[in-house]
Amino acid sequence: MKVIPTQETYPGSTFSHGWRSRGRTVLLLVSCLFLMVSMLPARADDVADCSEGSFLDAIGTGVATFTEDCEITLTDTVQLFGDVTIDAQGHNVTINGDNLVLLFDVAVANVQMIGVNLVNGLNTNGGAFYIDETSSVVLSNCTLSGNVAVGTNGLAGADGFTSTTGNGGDGHAGMTGDPGFGGAIYNLGSVTLVNCTVATNSATGGDGGNGGNGGGGASGPHNAGNGGNGAPGAAASGGAIYHLGTELVLSNCTFSGNSVTGGKGGTGGAKGATGLAGLAGNGATGGASLGAPFVVTAG
16 A cells, blocks of 8 residues: 555554644634634623613614523613614523513514513503504514503592581592503504413403592581492403504414403492481492403404
């Protein structure tokens, strides 16, 4: 067997000096390249750490990219304008409203979110998203859970005045509460969910206010005031999604454990404690509830 001078022969193998030399060069270049990459600063669109501030800074670039697992608890609602992408692919990322704030108010925007857990948002309309009529939101591989839309309770009616010389005043009627629409999403524009899980979100209507008590009348032939009527409870619709917009697309999504609860009706006020006659106010009915998963009222 003829051995080429530029080769070394080992038991069972033949290696070329030329390839071995090039192999060292390639290895050296790769090592240098790895060192250069490791020394590069984070991109402007990276969420540099798991803080609310770095998240907001990245959103300001138009693309917020997560490079590690994170849970960010918001202290205020995030306003989204223009074209915004929030990308958490390959990481476990949670945006948490701590049951205190709406997560995202979307106005004049085109938003895409990928692989984000959106939890514990709170608002009257849409706990995780309030989407205006000029905006579109596309959620892919996201989870929306524990978000709540809660209508405010109505105020109680004022009590009637008590008279020492005549008839007592009537109690005032209670005020109606506000409805709660869309536990996770309140949509006036366009929204698309692909491969998403939507679970344990809820919408609750506000309670109606109680009627005020009647005032007492003076002794003798004077009347007690009537009690005021209670106000009806407010409605609740769309435990997960309330859609009033132009487009709602749901593809390969799972809905479970979402709920709606109408507000309680207010009680009637009592008649005045002194004086003749007088009537107690009437109690009111509870609010209607509709669509635990979602409600579509336009399209």
